[in-house]
Amino acid sequence: MYIVSKIADEECNVDTVSLSLDEVYQLSVRVLTSNGMADDHARAIARVITAGQRDECHSHGIYRLLVCVRSLRDGKLVGDAKPQISELSPAIVRVDAGFGYSQLAFEVGSKILVEKARKIGIAALVINNCFHFSALWPEVEAIAEQGLAALAMTPSHSWVAPAGGTKPVFGTNPIAFAWPRPGKFPFVFDFATSAIARGDIELHRRAGKDIPLGWAVDEAGQPTTNPAAALKGAMLTFGGHKGSALSAMVELLAGPLLGDLTSLESQKFDEGVGATPCHGELVLAFNPETFAAGKQADGERFAEAMFDAIVGQGARLPSQRRFEARVRSETKGVQVSAQLYSDVQALIRG
Amino acid sequence: MYIVSKIADEECNVDTVSLSLDEVYQLSVRVLTSNGMADDHARAIARVITAGQRDECHSHGIYRLLVCVRSLRDGKLVGDAKPQISELSPAIVRVDAGFGYSQLAFEVGSKILVEKARKIGIAALVINNCFHFSALWPEVEAIAEQGLAALAMTPSHSWVAPAGGTKPVFGTNPIAFAWPRPGKFPFVFDFATSAIARGDIELHRRAGKDIPLGWAVDEAGQPTTNPAAALKGAMLTFGGHKGSALSAMVELLAGPLLGDLTSLESQKFDEGVGATPCHGELVLAFNPETFAAGKQADGERFAEAMFDAIVGQGARLPSQRRFEARVRSETKGVQVSAQLYSDVQALIRG
Structure with missing residues (x-):
């Protein structure tokens, strides 16, 4: 159904799949609707999943489709709720x-x-x-x-x-x-x-890596570097x-x-x-x-002077990495691991 | 003008002065108005200074009168501005x-x-x-x-x-x-x-004490424990x-x-x-x-359950120290250092 180009140049590993943003969107809609989600919900969710993939926030990209489908199948979620x-x-x-x-x-x-x-x-x-x-x-x-x-x-x-x-x-x-x-x-x-995000502790657990002190305590309330103990204890x-x-x-x-x-x-x-x-x-x-009651131009000028003072000393504004990824993705599309792509496609029913 | 009782019991050092909250308020009003501040401004400021002294936020108590009077005498402040x-x-x-x-x-x-x-x-x-x-x-x-x-x-x-x-x-x-x-x-x-508050770095400087790492950098951008270097650099x-x-x-x-x-x-x-x-x-x-659109009682119940879960495990809600001080001050009045009290009284003109 989707035109998937396996890119073999130096930018990508062989086990990634290149998708346009429209392909990410259409894939997301199809996965969700084929699992019983109403079309308007599926399109709204596909838009934020596409934005997440575009900005290289991978945990908010098509990976989320796995979670959505599980919730649709098992949870209390109402897939066609009318707001x-x-x-x-x-x-x-x-x-x-x-x-x-x-x-x-x-x-x-x-x-x-x-x-x-x-x-x-x-x-x-x-x-x-x-x-x-x-x-x-x-x-x-x-x-x-x-x-x-x-x-x-x-x-x-x-x-x-x-x-x-x-x-x-x-x-x-x-x-x-x-x-x-x-x-x-x-x-x-x-x-x-x-x-830290809970997902980051989960990723450390899967990778078998310690977490830094300061992220969590274990069930006994003691500081821990063990991600499994952290997930059972408290962040x-x-x-x-x-x-x-x-x-x-x-x-x-x-x-x-x-x-x-x-x-x-x-x-x-x-x-x-x-x-x-x-x-x-x-x-x-x-x-x-x-x-601003007539002083909006002054406000904009003061705000921009503040941003200049931050960037001008070599510090970064928040979200700059996302914006850089966005510019890349909008021209070149996105790379998704072939395994994830295959897992997501397997969700499509019918 | 003010009934000042020097308390000699074990609660106080001999060099403190005991004041009722009304005495703090009246003193504040007199200091400010005698330095040319309009009566309505003086009363509004005296109310927050009294609240600060009452809650034992000493840097926001009558100590602030020294700063206010200096600003009235030297600054761009308009002491009788009409809001x-x-x-x-x-x-x-x-x-x-x-x-x-x-x-x-x-x-x-x-x-x-x-x-x-x-x-x-x-x-x-x-x-x-x-x-x-x-x-x-x-x-x-x-x-x-x-x-x-x-x-x-x-x-x-x-x-x-x-x-x-x-x-x-x-x-x-x-x-x-x-x-x-x-x-x-x-x-x-x-x-x-x-x-940290800027006043805390100032207090360390006056006391000749180092500040912890993480509060500030010096003018060269290096982490510093020297409060004077911190005040010249950046917090x-x-x-x-x-x-x-x-x-x-x-x-x-x-x-x-x-x-x-x-x-x-x-x-x-x-x-x-x-x-x-x-x-x-x-x-x-x-x-x-x-x-809450009809569910305010639910909201209150959920909020109180959350506060109970915090306090019930021995953690504190913010501001509890202030509230404990408030209860004390409202029955027993406040203690002010005799030196500060004398400095503040010396501000009264006329």
């Missing part, structure tokens, strides 16, 4: 994802979020009852493309101990932010408030008590504020299945034109 | 502080902020052109007392290097958050995104590249978004005087009743 939109106020739009994946809920809700923020300067998108596996940068970047700043956060499952403790309470609780830069890639960051937050405080804020703003689950409650809801976390998400949009 | 309120939208109120201190601008603006957030669920307070020296916790706590969650941030002066760099770009850029807990002290944090952010990204977000949301200065620009505005930074501030308020 229900309600306007909570002139500043807040809520989308009940109905226990489907978050992406379609974000797509339909973010259009209204952007309209609201354009009109009154600040607005919030509340997503409730969604299964959430994707990075947050595609979402804040989509809002920044509309000329708005954006802040997004979600809880996950309770894997991370609070500062001063050794038992899991928090999720890995990502927080992402984007600031629009006319004619340039936005300023974007998207990081877990845990010291730690980044930045000590400050990172821990920030992680608690993510829980509160993207959980209880929205009447939705904390990571502890999401873990309970999972009932030991080990599925993708199910909870809420909060996205805020800020319109500089409204906030 | 100008404008409504930028149904969701945003702006207060132009007119190059006065921030506290009065916050007091007049936050009343409208709370009204707006009550009405449409989320609202923003923009303060422009303010001199800012106070902690942010009194502000987010004041909003949490109204049953709302609050998030506040400001830049400062460019003292802090970005991750991967060695030259100052960011301010110490505090970020503060409060979550209301019915019948209890709120969940509150207020931290600098620098590894570092907490939490590596994540703390650095967060610090950049504080700059953008509390500076350029508001058409106001970054820490780099605030430093330029200072023209080498070394005065209190002058810039903007952003405060957001969130109404759980609106956001």
Whole structure:
């Protein structure tokens, strides 16, 4: 079905497959729909999977299809959930994802979020009852493309101990932010408030490698370099008590504020299945034109002077590696391991 | 004028002075007004100084009167600025502080902020052109007392290097958050995104003590334990590249978004005087009743279960030391060093 070119030049190993971005997208849609996912959900998820593969965030590329299909087959996930939109106020739009994946809920809700923020300067998108596996940068970047700043956060499952403790309470609780830069890639960051992503500990376990001290404690609460012991124990937050405080804020703003689950409650809801976390998400949009009250040009100038002062001393802005990969992928396509490609193709039914 | 009791019991050294909270407040008002500050500004500042002394945040207690009076006598500060309120939208109120201190601008603006957030669920307070020296916790706590969650941030002066760099770009850029807990002290944090407060490096310098590695680099960009070299070089952010990204977000949301200065620009505005930074501030308020759409009770229950899981394992919530001090101070008053008390009294004119 797909034109797959095995490249034999010096850029690639023989065991990789080269795909165009459209091929990644079409493959993703086919895998998901052939496993019973509704077409609108499949397309929304395929868009973020393609973006992940494009930016060489491999854990958010087509690898995720394996996880999605397992959830479709085994989990509580509703593959054809209809997102229900309600306007909570002139500043807040809520989308009940109905226990489907978050992406379609974000797509339909973010259009209204952007309209609201354009009109009154600040607005919030509340997503409730969604299964959430994707990075947050595609979402804040989509809002920044509309000329708005954006802040997004979600809880996950309770894997991370609070500062001063050794038992899991928090999720890995990502927080992402984007600031629009006319004619340039936005300023974007998207990081877990845990010291490291849970997937990185998993990768170390599979590779039989130790993890650094500071990532986790074991079940007895002792610092550990053993990834298996870490996964049974508790991960730690980044930045000590400050990172821990920030992680608690993510829980509160993207959980209880929205009447939705904390990571502890999401873990309970999972009932030991080990599925993708199910909870809420909060996205805020800020319109500089409204906030700056006539001084938006000054604001842009000050922001660019700050970026210049960072880059000018040889430091990097966040997300630059992703943007470099994006430029490459958009002209040359992406490389996927032949094994992964074969595993993904094997998911196609019918 | 003030009833000062020298306590001689075992709780105090002979060189401290015991003051009631009202005495702290009255002393603060008198010092400020006798140095030409308008009465409304003096009372607003005296309230936060009293709160700082009460919570045993000594660097934000009556010690600050020394700094305020110096700024009144020498700086660009306008001691009788009239805060100008404008409504930028149904969701945003702006207060132009007119190059006065921030506290009065916050007091007049936050009343409208709370009204707006009550009405449409989320609202923003923009303060422009303010001199800012106070902690942010009194502000987010004041909003949490109204049953709302609050998030506040400001830049400062460019003292802090970005991750991967060695030259100052960011301010110490505090970020503060409060979550209301019915019948209890709120969940509150207020931290600098620098590894440590600048005042702590200053205290080490005065005491002739080394600072730990990781706080700062010297002018040549080398890690240093010498506080004087650190103050001439650049401070570092907490939490590596994540703390650095967060610090950049504080700059953008509390500076350029508001058409106001970054820490780099605030430093330029200072023209080498070394005065209190002058810039903007952003405060957001969130109404759980609106956001939770009928599930506020669930949200409160999930939040309290999370706090129980933290405290139940022997970890502490942020701000507990302050709250313990507050309970003490409200019954027993506060202890101030006799030297500081004498220095502060000497500021009174006329």
